[in-house]
Amino acid sequence: MQALDELIAHVPTFAGLTGEQRKLIAGCGQNEHVAAGSMLFSEGEPANTFYLVRRGLVALEVHAPGRGPLRIETLEAGEVIGWSWLFEPYRWQLDARALEPCDVIAFDAACLRGKTEEDHELGYQLMARFAANLVDRLQATRFQLLDVYGNTEVPA
Amino acid sequence: MATLKSQPESELLGPMVPEPFVLRSKRQETEDTWTLELVSAARERGIAFAPGQFTMIEAGGAGEVPISISGDPSDTETLTQTIRAVGLATAAICNAQPGQLLGIRGPFGNSWPVQRLEGLDVVVAAGGIGLAPLRPAILALLANRERYGRLVLLYGARTPGQMLFVEELHEWHNRGFEVHTTVDSAGPEWLGHVGVVTRLIGRADLDSGFAGLTCGPEIMMRLTALALADFGIEGERLYVSTERNMQCGIGHCGHCQLGPWLLCRDGPVFDWQTIAHWLQLREV
């Protein structure tokens, strides 16, 4: 089985990191399998773990009374789920559910937060990558909000 | 069925006189969108068109609208049009019953450059009802499958219930298109992607060797073009289909102007290199 640090080398989010940095990150991670339908995390829980999807499809959802779970976005192989572990109060704001059987790498957030405290260069590199990720997803979310396919009416 | 009594065919009719077509059948695609199949009432022939062209359609005297032809270009007997009811004229067309006569003028406009793309990989990015004007191009590409490299379809709709041509998506997949779909929002029964269509681009393993055809609401086309450009799919190898108000369809009434272009004559299909600047200006 491939070592974790080699696995994450091919993930866009971790591209360009040094071998040493990848080892540090991999040291906080472990492979996990998630059954279809299982929750990876739920709204309100402490954000102690974040995930990299290696195989499968994960949905970000929010549940509304009477409307059931509303699917906000789906994430698949190569994509990182979760940023709430980076910022206080370290609490998840959405549900994440596996739509299919998934192989993920689960990273211990506390472990990684500790390492970035010691190694600010590693911290900076991770922040820069997550920031780029956030920008992409924010842009896509804004586009999604526009509801461009809707039967638009001119606001009065 | 009403009989036709018009001027003798020996007299050439003016370009503003519609030709009668009979509605043979219609199929409801979504809550407000129907696909109509029409055949010519006046003559033996059907209609020859190139993928991307449009007709001016009217029903019941309720006014004409430009609608892209959504049918198979190799079927010259049937005129297929997919229409969304958004106003009086389109509602009248969508309410038409089999056997009713609709007035058709056209086909007008230019077309998706399907032949020019031979030898290339092609990505078709469709948003919402934008899949309808692309369907003839998809069918034309599949009709000569061996002349193209990879064929990729990225299709985004608002919700699963608002997807068009759902059964055909499987058929296109079987015939050689890599099909990726996504919706903006979905309930729990949807097990596919949720997110905007541009999110599919990164997942489809595209590269700069691809040519692109994209159609949908203008915002979607602009943002899709920007996203495709990240993969080197841009400039003269990326095509969009534009839309403006049309009254005549024949370059006479002035309404369909988009900067220096008359869409009924110079469009509606343009390459991104030519049209990007004009689409990115506001209120042009």
Add this chain to the structure above:
Amino acid sequence: MTQLTSRVLEREAFDSLIDALAARGYAVIAPTVRDGAIVYDEIATSAQLPIGLTDEQDGGRYRLVAREDDALFGYNVGPQSWKRFQLPASRRLWRGALDANGNVSEIVEDRDEPGRYAFLGVRSCELRAMGILDRVLLGATRPDPTERSVRANVFVVAVQCGQAGGTCFCVSMETGPTAQDGFDLALTEVLEEGRHYFVVQAGSNDGAELLAELPTEPARPAELEAATTAHERAAAQMGRELDITDIRDLLYRNYDHPRWDEVAERCLTCGNCTMVCPTCFCTTVEDVTDLAGTHVERHQRWDSCFTIDYSHIAGGAVRSSPRSRYRQWMTHKLATWIDQFGSSGCVGCGRCITWCPVGIDITEEARAIRASEEEPVASA
């Protein structure tokens, strides 16, 4: 002007021209006075022309005032152009039957026979406008089989301007004031001490044939010189100027210029400019049914890009702000028209300036945009 092709017609004999046209079956359309303005209407004698009148024109201002002489053509252009003969303000395209099931049938197309007209008093700018309109209308992707060039159908008697109007800028647009071709006959009116005559040139075989029937004398050098003086006087009196150097690209570069915001504060989007302009050609098509729902007609009528509906697509109007609509009109007229039809859309007649209720001046707007590019960059 050469001596060979020019003849002189005395004022007293002017009606022979009108009579000769009428004898050929032409309805003679010429300037007349109505409601304090000069409009084109059918005439039978020269007495119906705006004799002894001139016009004072400026931004948002038009007045007819008396001249000190009895010139027949001593004014410039009024609110009307000749375009309604090429493109009717309103016409029915076809009519048909409508049944209870929504079937339209028994369509009968309206095929109006083009009238047989002689236009008497066409200015150079107007001649050019007719040519521009012909190129637009006859260049449609599906030409109407009933549409023919105005030039092919109409006997044109041009009048070479002897003075320019307050809003004229045909010299800038290179469309006048002296017509070189495109007419059957061209007249230059000359009023001298004790004499009132017209120097007449034939510009076509039809024109030469008709001219041969009129009581004229060969033009003498002094008379030719008087005509030339009149032409030069008109050219020197232009009320406005528009620098057309690179005008297309100048406007293409400036779609976001703040000047558009400035003019938008004044523009009422009333569309007067589009109605009086001799080249504005936009039309809208409407299908109308009667109250009983048994008949349907398709009508075509003049439209204006200044209306909010003009650019309507599903979701709303593309050009909802007045700023964008004024910009559309002006950039179409001076810039995109060139790419669409191969020439400028503007002939410098000045009507849009005169008939704008707030006096917006296309030449001033163009000047302001051009001037801002030539300003030295302000230091920080």
